[in-house]
Amino acid sequence: xxxDNEKLLLPHLSMRLKRILRNKKRRSDExxxxxxxxxxxxxxxxRWVSEGRYRERYCxxxxxxxxxxxxxxxxxxxxxxxFHKSFLSWRKELRMAxxxxxxxxxxxxxxxxxxxxxxxxxxxxxRHQFKSVTGLTPSGWRQKFLKKT
Numbered sequence: 289x290x291x292d293n294e295k296l297l298l299p300h301l302s303m304r305l306k307r308i309l310r311n312k313k314r315r316s317d318e319x320x321x322x323x324x325x326x327x328x329x330x331x332x333x334x335r336w337v338s339e340g341r342y343r344e345r346y347c348x349x350x351x352x353x354x355x356x357x358x359x360x361x362x363x364x365x366x367x368x369x370x371f372h373k374s375f376l377s378w379r380k381e382l383r384m385a386x387x388x389x390x391x392x393x394x395x396x397x398x399x400x401x402x403x404x405x406x407x408x409x410x411x412x413x414x415r416h417q418f419k420s421v422t423g424l425t426p427s428g429w430r431q432k433f434l435k436k437t
Contacts, residue, residue, distance in 0.1 A: 330370070342383065380420075384422065390402045392433055400414075
């Protein structure tokens with residue numbers, strides 16, 4: 289390589305190296321921002337769960353987002369990364385875990401009252417959700433597991 293070509297190549301390589309370093313810094317900053325955002329969402333969801341807010345009846349996803357103080361993108365992204373499922377699927381699993389416990393802890397309480405306590409007024413919907421998670425109806429699950437205890 290002759291001296292003229294070297295003179296042209298050095299500024300080009302220098303510019304390219306600067307661009308690579310800038311992109312690396314930007315990606316690093318984006319990852320740090322994402323970690324902060326994820327931590328904030330995690331904190332809000334943890335409080336929401338500890339307060340039992342996931343059991344409340346909501347008219348819309350927008351009301352839940354408002355309650356959490358989050359955007360749809362923040363919540364969806366967090367649930368996708370953390371739980372590998374949608375927010376609504378995750379909330380349903382929380383409710384159904386509570387339902388399983390309540391069905392055994394309170395065998396005298398009718399299934400429809402447990403559903404209502406979990407924020408689900410439609411008996412058919414509760415039955416469908418429960419069966420989709422456990423493979424059994426709430427009554428069937430209760431009977432099966434009460435016999436074991």
